[in-house]
Amino acid sequence: MSQSNKNTVNRFAAASKRRRIDIKPDSTLEESDYPFRINFYLRPPPTDITLEEIENFALDRLQVLKIIETAKLRSKTDDIYKKDIQMALDRYLPMQSTHTSWTKQAGERRKDHISHFALRLAYCQSEESSDWFVQQECALFKFRYEQELEENKKRFLATVSLNWxxxxxxxxxxxxxxxxxxxxxxxxxxxxxxxxxxxxxxxxxxxxxxxxxxxxxxxxxxxxxxxxxxxxxxxxGEFKSRLSKMIQATAKSISRKLEEDRRLIPILANIEKQYDGRMYTNTLGSGGDLKAADVDMVVKQHAPLCMQTLHNALCQNKHLKHGGRMQYGLFLKAIGLPIKEALSFWQTAFTIKTEEQFQKEYAYNIRHNYGLEGKRVSYTAYSCSKIIKENSPSSGDYHGCPFRHFSQGNLEATLYKNKIPVNQVKELMNLVRGSHYQMACTKYFEITHPDHEKISIIEHPNTYYELSLGETDDCSDDLMSTG
Ligand code: SF4
Incomplete structure (x- = not known):
């Protein structure tokens, strides 16, 4: 069996341990309820839904979204990417051709619709999970849209008031x-x-x-x-902007919805628990084997500019302020630095502090980030949008996003220092002037990784790291086991 097939089977085998419910043909639905196989999900599902359906359908869709995410990161060719997604859809969210009976098609379209709404409810509550959800849903919509017949696309577009x-x-x-x-x-x-x-x-x-x-x-x-x-x-673009607005609206009304039907609370909590996708947590620091002594090497080779800036400042000043320690510490935790190694790394880096000072002032916070103190919550690494939008750095701070927070002169100097050619520095600076910070970071990745296949926009420093690492370290087995 080829490696690619073996990985796919592993994923499916893990997921199949859960009892799944069949899609029932639905004779109560009219063709006007679901005229197309593609959907902007503008209205809630039109029929009664059981709690079992909400949970099972959502978990099936989650499998598809996770496989899409992994395929984006790992598929070496467009054909493999599409094959992986098609296999996932056939298994978890099948959508028959328009030639099969309407009642069968209706059951499948209903499942697609319900599963989308259930995940929207489960993942609207944090910016990171909703960003992740929107990103994967866009990839799924794109995949399905490209498969659709031209004539159906035209009819579909005519129904969604695009206002172009x-x-x-x-x-x-x-x-x-x-x-x-x-x-x-x-x-x-x-x-x-x-x-x-x-x-x-x-x-x-x-x-x-x-x-x-x-x-x-x-x-x-x-x-x-x-x-x-x-x-x-x-x-x-339309799909993404509408979905982003709808998920924000759901986030505002979720507490009221849950008060109205408290039976949803454990179900949504269970769905949320299944998600370990791009939260980059490394719970309790037990999931990694990175050594403190290797941090310098892996960060210099694979980390994005924001983390390299923090690392350089730490090496130079032997210290980082709170914002920098949080941003960099959670990044390191998520790339696999276990708590013991994290304590050793930070203590070695803070040479201007005595051991007693380090234990008193810093060790608690590091353990806190790993969920070992206080509320015992294992904190997730910051996404680009959080870094760019929140907690701007002040003087003496090194956290933030260089594309967003550096002065133009400082950013240009950094790019030249990193051997970016003049014409590409200009291109990056144009993106920055247009406030396209993540696009600039993506372009920077492409310039510094010329042999890497095309990537989608960088949304998370840890995604940048994984993409960069993927060039030299083929760990597809680990990443593909998303079940
Ligand atoms: S866009 Fe994201 S990954 Fe890139 S430098 Fe800014 S915060 Fe870091």
């Missing part, structure tokens, strides 16, 4: 040269012809970050001008 403004021919003429520069054509003549004959949409630029990153859309005054050929990016 078609660019007026006069306006198009005025910005023609900018649009041409965003076309991948070798000669100006073909680019000019292409722009003249293509339909363009004007949308809010936040909706198409990937196109902006690839310089495939012209941006002016907060609007992006997108050719119809890039419709998939537009649809995905």
């Amino acid at each position: 403004k078609v660019v007026d021919p006069q306006v198009k003429k005025q910005i023609q040269s900018h649009l041409e520069r965003c076309i991948c054509k070798n000669d100006n003549t073909s680019a000019a012809l292409y722009v003249a004959s293509e339909t363009y949409y004007e949308v809010d630029f936040e909706k198409v970050p990937d196109l902006i990153q690839q310089r495939a859309a012209y941006v002016n005054k907060g609007k992006a001008y997108v050719p119809k050929a890039n419709q998939l990016s537009l649809v995905l």
